[in-house]
Amino acid sequence: MAYYFIGSILPYIALVVFTIGVLYRLGRWVGARIVHRIVLPPFSSTPTDVVVNIGAEAVFFRSMFRMDKKLWIGAWVFHVALFLVLSGHLVGIYTLGREFVYIGASVSLSTYLSDLLGLSSGLLIMLALLYLLYRRVTINEVRVISSTSDYLHLFLLLGIVVVGDIMRVFPATGIDYAPVRAWVTGIIMGAPVAMPQVPLFAVHMLLVQILLMVFPFSKLMHSLGMFANRWILHKMYLEPAPGMPGITAPAGEAYKPDFGSQAINGGVS
């Protein structure tokens, strides 16, 4: 019964809530205008600048790197690991662990690499999450601005990651790619097949679906909000040209004072 609900009913609820929720949030954002020009340095004066400036923030977390290396380590590693984990799930499950066959590896090597990468990214993301949690609890400033939901988000992510890691480390508790792919395909095709009866897998999927439903109504939307916000700050701006009409500078013209070369133009020329 629980497997049926988590495996065949909840996925559709979660997907609908997620999709409509995200669209609702995006709609709130575009409904309001960019009223004034509130750009920040580095100013963007060409479309390339805009892409570079927003890209540097999105890919390298540039301003965070500049201002707080300790936070940057936790946050950047977490996001990179998250990217690896998500793309690993997608590619690994779709190709049944044979993704590296396409770049010349043997099937067994590919499966080995897939397992290795999956395990290491899974452990990395867990460590990063624990570090971020530790930081939230121990740094006074961060603790006082946190509300309960800030911790709940971390616990939810940790729950998903820890369950996933257990399945990796103890294969007896885990599940193969093939039944997962069959189950996911069923959901996508609108003809759900019975969920594999693996307890930890069911817990893993339950938590993921809760996350999907929480996502649009939480701070996790910063993943999209970041681009919306940077779009305001890095709008293109062109400086007006200097130069005044009708000036002759008669007071300085034709007069070369004797201060030595250093004095004229401050020696900076």
Added chain:
Amino acid sequence: MSAEQVVKKYKQAPRASDADLRKLHCEPVPDDQKVAKAIEYMDQMRKKFRSFVMAMESCTKCGLCAENCHTYLGTRDPNNIPTGRADLMRKVYKRYFTPQGRMFGKLVGAEDLTMDTLEKWYSYFYQCNECRRCAMVCPFGIDTCEVTMIGRQILHWLGMEPKLHNHTGVAMGKTGNHMGFPKAGIVDTLEFLADDVKDEFGVEIRFPVDEPADILYVPSSADLSINEYTIKGAGMFFNYIGAKWTIPSNLLEAGNFGFLFDQEAVMRDNMRRLVDAVVDLGIKKVVWGECGHGWRTYKMYMDSALDRPLRVPVTHLHDEVAECIRQGKLVLDPTRNSNPTTLHDPCNYGRACGMSDTLRFVLNHVATDFREMTPNRQFNFCCGGGSAILFDDPVMYDLRIKFSQKKAEQVRETHVGDNGEGILCAPCSICKAQLYPMVDEHKLGVHVNGLIDLVGRALVWK
């Protein structure tokens, strides 16, 4: 709670009276309706300003802003952590305008709006210098300045605003400058200053007022009273280059306090004066004086907030000085400014208007011993007076000292004031007004000067 009790509980600037507010044509909302009205105004604002919505909805509470805000560094008050300050409003926003806040309340950090919260808004939104350093460091670029500005706007509509800002707005409406000078007084003062220049620098200069001209120069009115070398420097510069220039008596004010508490009405009223002057005097180009928030207002907000089109370009005085230096139009003797000099980047120049390089280019040509403070340019800290929270009452004055602590540390680290003769160059009227007393409070051994002050002194006349 009585008014006195509130002031004791939260540090608050002296408030404008209902009569004061009516002078700005704003009818204060009675206390028992303030909460309901505030929610209504917030709803309007969130539907209008995307910057505000994004600030309300994207914070992950990473806490990076805390150690990067000088008001928090100076007070260690959690409500002065930029995101903590925005939370005063974010909690209310969540409670009334988000599904999760309506359903889960406190769990997601949502809270009802109460009169007490509004008192906190008044206290903490006027402890924000609107310096945008938090926006600069925020991984998402959340601009807390947008939150506190909108908070101040709502407070203004409710009838809660500082006397200082209100009186300045009223003076601006009456006379076209913050100091309340009438035209006759302006002309007299400028003639007096021209005589002064003759005595001190031995050169004849004129300050044309309201004359048809090519160039309109808009100085800060404080330059006529407390920053006299700034207006003298600008006067010498324009006379030196033989400009056909003039100063408008209807807008003898580079600043625009409307920007700081009422961007909807007062700011636009002030801006309209510029178009009037440009049309009436046949101006071809407007050059802006030393004022940080004012320059941001007229450089960045004019397109979106002006009621009539302005058909001439507006540039900053230092953009023009730099251009003249590049073209070799100025002969400068930097040895006349040989004292150790450091540069305070006014927040609105560095972060909002991209002027960091220009300031350094000019300063390097007019002074011999320039030492950078750290951090500098767009990462420089605010002077602690930003957005004109230049309150003189003991409670707020004490806060001003705390807000300028970081600046004092920065200046000390440059050692420019070690012999007591250093120069702290701060090319912004509000920075100057804040730093004049603060360099004494922190015993920094420096004089506060504008940048054009140093240019004027370095000009070599034939």
